[in-house]
Amino acid sequence: MKSLSVIELSKLYGMTRQAVYKQINKGNLSKNSDGKIDLSEAIRVFGEPSKHVNSSQTTETRKLSEVHLLEQQVHMLQKQLEQAHDREKFQRDELKAKNDQLHVKDEQIEAIQRLLEAPKPNMTTFTDQESVQPNMAKTANEPDKVEAKHDGLTTSVETENKRIPVPEHIEEEPEKRGFWSRFFKPYG
Template sequence: MKALSVIELAQLYGMNRQSIYKRINKGDLSKNSDGKIDLSEAIRVFGEPSQNNKHVTTLQSTSVQKETEVDMLKQQIDILKKQLQLAHEREIFQREQLATKDNQIEAIQRLLEAPKANMTTFTDQESVQPSMTKTDPELDTAEAKHDGLTTPEQTENEHSPVPTHIEPQPKKRGLFGRLAKAVFDN
């Protein structure tokens, strides 16, 4: 319900403020915790306001409505500000994610485009491995015989020596195979 100050109540009923304070002190009229008096409490004590004071009540009710509307609009503005801030933060986050992905894509493209030093291609048969030099006359004759489709034999490989004879590994047997071999060998 609408609450009125002592001055507003005095104007509404056309009374003196002192008479309203006397009623409050006697206990006939009570105030709220904010120091205002409910209109229903005033109507209980003083009755309905007179017709000539209706204009004051209308003005007060319109001002209360305007204050309520202003409060609602302020709350809506606060909500919209929060939503705008969240949208701005999401946009910044998305931009950072996009920049990170762009950097990753560029790094991968650089890795894909980077030429490998020891790698030969079919179009580049002139590449020579660093371990092969043309100072050895045997290599000169091997290169002359090379047809370009197969790799020439290297007489000396410094990185991984290849054994001349490789023994085949024995066939792996399961439990029953090993038992059968042990029985038949004895």
């Protein structure tokens, strides 16, 4: 009859080597002089191996189902990774658009600041004031010469009478009194 090693027997019946060694230690199985176990003795203890072949087939189907499950998980993880890449690309594009908007706003602010800092043509600068002041001194010393500028709103008579008449007698305003002085200081 055919002899099998402990490993071959455990594979044939789909059990662990420790389970086979337990049967040997109990005395249910015996080894030959070459250290192998007769198949007939294994059939007497464990039964026909065809029953256990189905268990090896079930382990194979379990392995296949585990492989299938792992393949599904890998596929799901690949989809999640693609979605993460898409989100990252979207956020990058959105950030770039916001940066572009900020750049445009910065340019607008700089343009407005340049306009604010630019001297206006009607305003006089410090150097212009120096040249205007001596001319004003001449006109103050020479009141006879009045340069008439006709702006269309005033008449020539109005340009000559630029002084406002001041009354000769001005009454002094009475002293303002505080709250407590109204009670303790007499009117004088």
